[in-house]
Amino acid sequence: MSTTLEAPRKEPAAVEAPSFLGRMTIPRWAWGLVVVAGWIVVWALMKGTDTLGRPVRVRTGLTDRLTGFNNDVLASRDTNPIIQFTYGVGSTFVDAVDWLQRLISIANLPRPVPEIGWLGVTVAAVGIALVIANWRIAVLVGASFVSFGLFGYWSSAMDLLIVTFVAVAVAVLVGMPVAIWIASSKRADRAVTVLLDLMQTMPTFVYLVPVVLFFGIGASAAVVCTLIYALPPIIRIAGHGIRHVSPTTIEATNSAGQTFWQRLVKVQLPMARATIVVGLSQTIMAALAMATIAAYVNGPGLGKDVLQALRTLNIGAGFVPGALIVVMAIMLDRAATAASLRSDRVARGHGESRRQRLAVIGVATLATAVAIYLSRYYAWAADFPENESGRRVADQVNSFTGWMVDTFGGITGAVKDGITIGLLNPLESLLSESPWYVAALAIVLLAFVIGGVRALVPTVVCLAGLRLLDYWNNSMVTLSMTLVATLMVMALAVVLGVWMARSRRVDVVLRPLLDAGQTIPPFVYLLPVLALFGNGKFTAIVAAIIYAAPAAIKLVADGVKSVPEQTVEASRSTGCTTWQEITKVQLPMARSSLVLATNQGLLYVLAMVVIGGLVGGGALGYDVVLGISRSEEWGRSALAGLSIVLLGIMVDRITRAAASTDRATDIGVKARRRDLKPTGSR
Template identity: 60%
Template sequence: MTTATVAPAKQVQPGAVPPPTEPTQGIPRWVWVLTILAGWIVVWSFTKGTDTLALSGQDQTDFHARLSDRVGTFGDNPVTQGIANFINAIIDSLRGLIATPTPPRPAPTIGWLGVTAVATWVGYAVANWRIALLVAASFLAFGLFGFWEDSIDLLIVTLVSVGFAVVIGFPLAILIALSSTAARVVTLGLDLLQTMPTFVYLIFVVILFGIGAPTAVICTLAYALPPIVRISGFGIRDVSPAAIEATDSLGQTTWQRLVKVQIPMARKTIILGLNQTILAALSMAIIASYINGPGLGKPVLSALTRNDFGAGLVPGLLIVLTGIMLDRTTTAASERSERVARGGGEDPRRRRLVLGALLVPVAVAVWYSRYAIDAANFPATTWGRSTADVANSWMGSITSVLDTVAGKLADLVSYGLLNPMESLLADSPWWLSCAGLLLLGVVIGGRKAIVPTVLCLAVIYQLDLWHDTMVVLNMTLVATLLVMVLGVVFGVWMARRRAVDLALRPLLDGGQTIPAFVYLIPVLALFGPTRFTAIVAAVIYAAPAAIKLVADGVRAVSPEVVEAGRSTGSTTWQEITKVQLPMAKGSLVLATNQGLLYVLAMVVIGGLVGAGALGYDVVFGLANGEYAGKGLAAGLSIVLLGIMIDRVMRSAAERAGAGAPARSGSVRSRGFGGWRRSG
């Protein structure tokens, strides 16, 4: 009689994700990936250049023409025109009040001195003296650098958009906090807003509302609405159950519980949602200018088209300064409200007296700015032009020094990665690329990736922009590879050296705050209008998030595990490659996912600087109504490409045991379905 030998069960750590049974189990995934690529290359060598479905920049298919006609029927709607007129009336009245001359007056109703005084008083009223000084310095900088009117226009569009976002978003936040069914429905809509690239729904909005301030406000509203709904809803829903039960025992109604308990206790989170909404609205400044929206985006976009680094740098930095001012003001207001709610802070009676006394000089400044021309229109200065000239000279020196290096780097990436990969992806017959991508998706993401990959590829094929989509996928993959190289190098460095973390983290935070168009200007000056310029800009845009994710993942590796490796005599290199990076595999996968999505978000902007493909199709469709269908199809192709990549990488993260879905809500800031990156 024989006795079967039972192998001991493998120990599973609490909370770990059990490894799924996959058809590739037993053979490393990288072997399958190389096998698929080898087979793809073999078939490609015999079929390249056939059935690529290539379409030139100004060509469109019958499907695109029909889609343009269908989209065009939504125009000339009295409802949308009424909304546009209403928004226009608000913007025009505010601009005439504090920004632009109101004939027959050669100046606004309230001049720059009065506006600065009122803004400074508001800064002190909601926060403190430090914020008041920051506000005053910011407003003075607007005038000293020669962009007073554009800066005030930017603030008007931003604050009007945020006002609408609060009116619409806060009730929705309450709704999703109180109803799980409503949460599912509303979240689906928010995911759609955050998934679709801004330029895509820009086409719809332009068709419905025309161009100008109303369109800028509506696009900014669509972009800025999700943060206040998601964050405020989370804060209201996450109030301590013990506090709710204690007050429920007193017999309060649902409305009383909401008004007297949940909203007051979630005040800090609600203000955080408002903060993120303001920064999201501000980050739309340059895109809004593309449709003739008022603000600082206009001079930045004008400088971008002229490749004038200095002329774009000054207003770009003023956008950043505006973001810092609004961010610090709302943050300080949140902290002060928290102190007051806890009974701290200065004496309320004394503060009211001080605020009342300060209204006197504010009123004098407002009155004086109505009658003195120098207090009404900001005196002309040469600060802006001088700074632009210095910046151009500085950039010219850098360009002359780095021109050779930049050219060699561009050639290395183009000939070493871009061209070979594009030839494989875009020059393969569509059916070969489709099969290769599907097989790679299954190997990387497992069975969960099959359905979304098949559906996305099928719809992309139906949209008649297959070749352009493959070109974009190629640039996205190359840019993501560069992002992950930076992510691993700097992420590991930050995780192992606290001093490096303290030095780099503010720079990474700043990189995530600056609007993409701002740092596109120096990149364009250095590399010229090419697809490599778009890739560099995408890398700069995506790298901060990837670096921080890798750093946090490596830092989270158990110190006991690291110490055990050291006790065996491991070198630093072995410690990093054999212990820390393998143990942080889930964070690496998540960082790759985020890198891909951040890079993909730059596709349309890249189309403005020579990247072509889908980005150019979207921009061209936006500028030419008869090509609106093609632009819309290009935008939807970007969305589908992002969804496919996101689902594959999420599934890969789950297979790696990273618990990516559980963490994604806290670390994802601009994903296909996650929170947007602020600013």
Template identity: 40%
Template structure:
């Protein structure tokens, strides 16, 4: 998933300047003065807090903002079949999406079991090679073996529909944003809101505008996933080498030719990556849309949750993970694949000859694959058609992991409880309660001032103003206490996630075997729907804020580990060699060279962590964390709480913007995963 990516700016003379370098020098020169300022600021904050702290009155159930949202809802309810906005707008959107879903559904179901399995293999073969094709065939067969074939196909239908829409809408917008700076500037905050807005909070308005069912589910998924498409596409287009563009311009290309013959082809791998990320995000959202009557694996998971049956949820969760892995391998394979022709012309140079030896063989294979690809495609097409026609049913012998998983979780719940109870109590009493106490007893205006002050120091005036406005906005929504409680939980989660994430990331960067072993764990943790591990977490930690912290941690640590790993591995080899050559021990190398130099990566990891932890806040509401998450869940469940729930959703967005802006100053250049 991506956070806000600040693209490099393009100077009037066409040079692309990364934002990172500027301002670095004054920052360092003014170090001592800054230190004094920090001390003054901290002292002032502590003084003001001690002077003005409040008892922390509970939030009211009836704030102006809540009433406003409820009024909007009532208006929509009353005018759904009369207002032109619906008659000619939303209702048509719904119809159009319905049409798309029906078409995709007819297509996938039309292939039949064997046909669809073969089609998956064929697509993987053409796009990513025979290994991936095996993975795809195995994965799709697994749906049948798990006894979840129909549900899996339903989920695939929704995902495919949403991704198609996301690409059709997102890629052109991304290209436009890359070329027109003001479009990019306007889009950025909009995309921020779309990404931070908790998925639960969309669902209520979705049903309001699009009612329940597949269209609403696809549109909700689209809203969740399309920011990734837009952002990564924009980045890909912006990353196209200015030299190449210059050369093409010098040859007299029109701007249309520049786009179609230079920019788009060169950005192709990145755009495929955008599709990859879109698919991953769509898949995680499609599960949740089961709550608004979307069919598929999500239904199984929710039903299992009601029966407190971890094992049954695990089976469906596993199917989701498998689907994610298959789709991920196919799209990353497609992104890595180079255009076939140039491979033969790359003559290995002696200097890098070693690694080229192996690569050369692959190149030859690829080149051959390139020539034969269409033949292969035609062949597999025939196979697909034959299999689609043959009446092979998905009625395979079933395997379920439900029983062993239930036994295992039962054992863990019984035997680990004392230890986990202790951890929960220590973290709650030692970290969470004091922090929550301070935050909730801070008057809102003081908090706004503190955010403005520290924000200016850390991230500059502009970011600070936005952050302070976000803080004031939260107060305006009438959910101050809940927002501060949520903030405390989020902060503790981020600290724990970063601590563990950095340790694992360092290990993974240093030991390839560890990285290889960790990868499937990270993949699973990222794609396994969180509902599945919620129950064991509940059993171990009870209905508490700490359970929410655990859920947030599981969800957020994979990207943190990946970014830390990447950051460390990206430290230039020359610098590492110089440090080793000077006689650094591995520990010195890590602390004095690699970690400081990977600072950008670490801060990006923290920023990503914040976004992901916020996404889990609502889920926390389901397991006893209360505060904003509970408000959102309640708003989704109870008619009279609708306004409060939506307000809580916006409060979460504002919290996200606040945290994002505050951490942004540390690292200007941000990018997708």
């Protein structure tokens, strides 16, 4: 590649970084160190005063009032129109789930088996996959359904599939109109985005509290909480796809005189089909991720089996249903994607002939009819034959876990003690044992240094909310655990992300593992973590790292990959070593991706706060769990949940503002740059 000199191009004056931070001669990290140093000095002088800490089970007036509100609502279920409406909606979900359960998963008395047995359901699913996708997906679907029965979890797997189907169907019915709305109106987009941010920032356990209050427990609560978690992806992604249909195409349809609905149905939706299917796939993944959490409100499905294993600390018994949840997620994701690709090929005229299509439909229909007949009248086809496969796998997993604990217990204990003593305890002491007003001022100053005024305002509002809710001390303990976990997540993300970006072979090996890590329910890997590290805050941190790291690693890898190859080659031509190439070129140029990875890592870690409370994490996570399990602590749980939401909003806005400030600073630097630069000739 030859190198030429190009005269510098003058950037428009309007892109000059306008903020105070963009003009600082002292770098932001130096100002941050100044703030932290001053905070440490004040902490050393005033440690333990005005911390707002209180004994664990002490209630406040606000918690008692909220608990009273909960009791009043429950007492007025027969007269309160709002409660009657929500319970009516919940009853509709219960009826739908119950009908589908009696159809395919549980005995429809007086029949001792479902209306359609395992063979009929499996062949019907394979036939549908063959018709809407291809034979490879049909084989995958068949193998997946057989595995549900082979490992002894047929009924639970069908229950999970039913809850997922109902929740995703409602999500599509509600989400697609909203997606169309935000795609056609910027004002609607701004308003809905705020709500979606709140829904995605809020940890899932937090909204279990109001869901149980207004919808009861069981299938209704399971469908509603799954719906809340699964709704944002279809709205965001489908709305994005519809909004970004080629403007040239839209102008052509306008000039042809098409109405809004004609343009939507004939142009925008077909052209955004692939993006909409991505949104549907993400909605399905989100719904399955709620499987175990929904079990906390007596939701049916494989999550109940995982939860029971967690309560008895039976790792093998939790591994098998957890692995089947992953199998179901892969099956549904691949089927949705393949169906979309096939539909697109047919629309372009590249599908099979009409005769072939009719033949496939005919064969699938005939096979399904025969299988349903057999499953209704023959016991072997109605109830999956019992076998010991699941128990044998569980025993092997338990044996392997025992070996791991015996072999690596000393190492994991040393790691736990080192990080706890060297990092977690000092940070927790600084945050929770400083006077609350000192900690608040320091956090506000750090937010301003990192993200400017855009971070300052939401930080002040969220900290004020934490103080008013009277959960300051527990919030600071939770924040310390979150920061430690996020720091470790980003360390993994930078190391593995750069490695993946620089080696295609490593990317091919690691990416499927990362996809599986994002699909596996958190409770599944909580079991081996508990075995290795025991109860405590560090266990909660490790579980949060496992949950948050895959997303952060992929973001860093994609960001480093996006660095122009010409830039990397230019650095090599100047004699840069590999270390210099990574630290001086790739990571600085991927800074916005690093900030985004940090943002997502923080939010994912916060989403695990409540689950961490189940394994000794304490603080806000324990408060939320206590309120779910004990109705007299409902107010405490509600306030702790709101505190987690405020923490999530605060860290989200700080990191987003930091990303915006980074971009503004980069543009300002480019605008002021006057050096000649090498460019590749074409």
